[in-house]
Amino acid sequence: MLDLTKVYSQNFFSRPTLAVAPELLGTILCRKLPDGTILHAPIVEVEAYTQDDPACHAAKGLTKRCEVMFGPAGYAYVYFIYGMYHCLNVVTEANGVAGAVLIRAIGTKGGEGPGKLCRHWQISSIHNGTNLMATESDLWIAKGHKLLASEIGISPRIGISKAQERMWRFFIKSNQYLSLKEKRSTKTQ
DNA sequence: GGGCCGATTGTT
DNA sequence: ACAATCGGCCCG
Numbered sequence A: 001m002l003d004l005t006k007v008y009s010q011n012f013f014s015r016p017t018l019a020v021a022p023e024l025l026g027t028i029l030c031r032k033l034p035d036g037t038i039l040h041a042p043i044v045e046v047e048a049y050t051q052d053d054p055a056c057h058a059a060k061g062l063t064k065r066c067e068v069m070f071g072p073a074g075y076a077y078v079y080f081i082y083g084m085y086h087c088l089n090v091v092t093e094a095n096g097v098a099g100a101v102l103i104r105a106i107g108t109k110g111g112e113g114p115g116k117l118c119r120h121w122q123i124s125s126i127h128n129g130t131n132l133m134a135t136e137s138d139l140w141i142a143k144g145h146k147l148l149a150s151e152i153g154i155s156p157r158i159g160i161s162k163a164q165e166r167m168w169r170f171f172i173k174s175n176q177y178l179s180l181k182e183k184r185s186t187k188t189q
Numbered sequence B: 001g002g003g004c005c006g007a008t009t010g011t012t
Numbered sequence C: 001a002c003a004a005t006c007g008g009c010c011c012g
Helices: A017-024 A114-120 A180-188
Strands: A027-031 A038-052 A076-081 A085-091 A099-106 A139-143 A152-155 A169-172
Touching: A017 A038, A017 A085, A017 A099, A085 A114, A099 A114
Parallel strands: none
Antiparallel strands: A027 A038, A027 A139, A038 A099, A038 A169, A076 A085, A085 A099, A152 A169
């Protein structure tokens, strides 16, 4: 049963990004709003980004924007994109190595991508660096049920212009709440 | 300081 | 296919 106080220890996140990404599917994203309301929903679609990956913000080294990605795992990396949206990532890898998993969709908002997810859950730059392993945070990840490998779909990542051949997007096949682009590309694959 | 680009999304 | 919209990043 669902217990939002059950969180992961850092060694869960402090592993290779490609190992962590699929295991984040089915875990529970939790958000405590300013008014005290707690939102929670399973993560259903993610993408992996690593330091040696041309599509990663950290590909060209440490900058102000992506410095959180180089820090300890289990913290949030939130960036502002296209002058309009924020995107939420979970930092992975050992301290000093950049890596993150983009949360593309959760199991509540149908047909919405990472930008609208952050808008609806009021996740913004102030959450950059938030500890996702502590229920005292206003944003954290709780343990969910473990998925079978057969339940997970794999495909190229969405919206990138580099390293498009890498099959680094993972999603729950049976999920009805995938983003629109996700559904489109799933249907045609 | 200038110019280009982008891990998005909604409209044409 | 393209516009909206602006911070980050690279260059000079």
